[in-house]
Amino acid sequence: xxxxxxxxxxxxxxxxxxxxxxDRPTSIQAAVDSLKTEEAxxxxxxxxxxxxxxxxxxxxxxxxxxxxxxxxKGVRVEGSELWIxxxxxxxxxxxxxxxxxxxxxxxxxRIGDPSVRSRGTIGGSxxxxxxxxxxxxxxxxxxxxxxxxxxxxxxxxxxQGMFMTALEEGEIVTAVKMQIPDxxxxxxxxxxxxxxxxxxxxxxxxGDGVRVAVTGASESGVFRWTEAEEALSGNFSAEAxxxxxxxxxxxxxxxxxxxxxxxxxxxxxxxxxAVAAC
Amino acid sequence: MKVDMKVNGRAxxxxxxxxxxxxxxxRQTLRLTGTxxxxxxxxxxxxxxxxxGEPVKSCSVLAxxxxxxxxxxxxxxxxxxxxxSTMQAAFQEHHGLQCGFCTPGMVMAATAxxxxxxxxxxxxxxxxxxxxxxxxxxxxNIIKAVxxxxxxxxxxVAAE
Ligand SMILES: Cc1cc2nc3c(=O)[nH]c(=O)nc-3n(C[C@H](O)[C@H](O)[C@H](O)COP(=O)(O)OP(=O)(O)OC[C@H]3O[C@@H](n4cnc5c(N)ncnc54)[C@H](O)[C@@H]3O)c2cc1C
Ligand code: FES
Ligand code: FES
Numbered sequence: 001x002x003x004x005x006x007x008x009x010x011x012x013x014x015x016x017x018x019x020x021x022x023d024r025p026t027s028i029q030a031a032v033d034s035l036k037t038e039e040a041x042x043x044x045x046x047x048x049x050x051x052x053x054x055x056x057x058x059x060x061x062x063x064x065x066x067x068x069x070x071x072x073k074g075v076r077v078e079g080s081e082l083w084i085x086x087x088x089x090x091x092x093x094x095x096x097x098x099x100x101x102x103x104x105x106x107x108x109x110r111i112g113d114p115s116v117r118s119r120g121t122i123g124g125s126x127x128x129x130x131x132x133x134x135x136x137x138x139x140x141x142x143x144x145x146x147x148x149x150x151x152x153x154x155x156x157x158x159x160q161g162m163f164m165t166a167l168e169e170g171e172i173v174t175a176v177k178m179q180i181p182d183x184x185x186x187x188x189x190x191x192x193x194x195x196x197x198x199x200x201x202x203x204x205x206x207g208d209g210v211r212v213a214v215t216g217a218s219e220s221g222v223f224r225w226t227e228a229e230e231a232l233s234g235n236f237s238a239e240a241x242x243x244x245x246x247x248x249x250x251x252x253x254x255x256x257x258x259x260x261x262x263x264x265x266x267x268x269x270x271x272x273x274a275v276a277a278c
Numbered sequence: 279m280k281v282d283m284k285v286n287g288r289a290x291x292x293x294x295x296x297x298x299x300x301x302x303x304x305r306q307t308l309r310l311t312g313t314x315x316x317x318x319x320x321x322x323x324x325x326x327x328x329x330x331g332e333p334v335k336s337c338s339v340l341a342x343x344x345x346x347x348x349x350x351x352x353x354x355x356x357x358x359x360x361x362x363s364t365m366q367a368a369f370q371e372h373h374g375l376q377c378g379f380c381t382p383g384m385v386m387a388a389t390a391x392x393x394x395x396x397x398x399x400x401x402x403x404x405x406x407x408x409x410x411x412x413x414x415x416x417x418x419n420i421i422k423a424v425x426x427x428x429x430x431x432x433x434x435v436a437a438e
Binding site for chain 2: 020
């Protein structure tokens with residue numbers, strides 16, 4: 001075994017994935033052009049895509065890396081609006097929003113582990129729309145807008161179900177914009193083996209109402225719990241949530257970690273915790 | 279494809295394919311076998327190295343993505359005179375390892391933590407090391423080693 005692994009050509013890694021053409025453009029326009037090749041795929045932090053490609057669940061013939069596009073990186077605050085470049089890593093968001101939007105900083109700082117946060121990006125997270133991912137909840141609750149190379153899409157229209165988004169073929173998430181609320185908190189009930197949320201709730205309070213976004217629960221991916229939004233907009237307290245019926249567990253994810261009813265129960269518990277921590 | 283990077287302060291260049299993993303470039307091409315592969319699925323942290331000063335799992339990074347990057351592996355951690363770094367010595371002193379398989383990744387992750395947070399609490403150390411799995415020690419002595427390396431009193435730690 002050891003002998004077989006030694007020669008550079010006999011690298012164990014060579015067989016792990018099909019080979020592909022690799023491109024690392026330095027501008028959004030060049031990336032869009034490069035993605036026009038058939039079976040080309042955008043590649044950002046690779047924290048979802050690398051394992052997917054190793055399992056051959058994705059087999060792009062060309063990988064277009066977004067990691068060298070400087071115009072897609074960084075965090076800016078303009079008034080009450082937060083702009084996060086699509087290729088900005090979770091670690092950078094954690095550091096650079098600590099003052100301007102602490103609840104988003106805290107969300108970013110609890111994604112996976114430090115190594116995942118060094119590489120994974122907000123653009124990759126929203127484009128992937130994993131039903132248990134953190135950013136879709138933060139973005140939806142924060143009146144988010146997804147900026148792409150060709151248009152701006154409100155978060156309410158962008159997230160369209162488990163791993164489904166409004167993105168067209170070859171469309172790149174270049175930035176995510178959020179409105180900074182008066183108060184917010186992200187309550188994450190962690191699934192310790194994967195470090196994703198089992199269920200998590202992001203609550204954001206604005207002058208004109210409260211938004212409550214839930215991830216890790218529904219089979220249709222991230223959603224807004226509108227009954228809680230209405231109740232909290234009138235009375236922003238954990239007790240206001242107490243009076244509500246638990247969301248219906250029948251459309252919730254059921255797996256070895258928890259039943260749909262358990263997740264539905266968690267939605268209410270985590271909403272109360274988020275409100276109490278605001 | 280040719281890729282150029284700096285590894286442990288030394289400029290290296292090598293011929294890779296698009297799909298070559300950074301960990302394989304490090305282990306097979308550069309023959310730096312201190313970086314381990316435990317799971318190869320981004321879960322265990324045995325392959326943790328530093329890329330431009332930040333911890334990353336080298337099994338989930340493409341070598342071509344490291345063009346121009348500064349990479350540090352466990353082989354680059356010792357002091358210039360060859361003695362163990364403070365973190366490495368603390369792992370030895372506080373029995374932070376048994377079989378040693380996870381240790382290179384643990385040392386790289388823990389060293390990255392102290393760069394960001396020179397005096398972390400026990401909870402912060404545990405949170406930061408969530409991506410590094412150890413099958414032997416039960417973690418307590420690893421926590422003690424990190425507390426010692428950060429110049430803090432080593433607390434008797436209780437299981438959570
Ligand atoms: C151990 C582990 C724990 C994790 N824990 C969590 C967690 O707790 N919470 C959480 O939310 N996530 C978690 N993740 C996922 C992580 O946040 C990923 O980084 C993220 O989901 C994908 O981002 P990426 O930049 O790595 O994207 P990639 O893996 O590079 O790409 C993912 C998908 O998005 C597409 N894509 C990437 N960037 C763009 C773009 N800018 N525009 C259009 N399409 C794009 C790709 O084509 C691909 O289909 C975890 C991952 C691991 C390995
Ligand atoms: S080998 Fe890379 S995380 Fe386990
Ligand atoms: S010392 Fe054996 S895995 Fe950690």
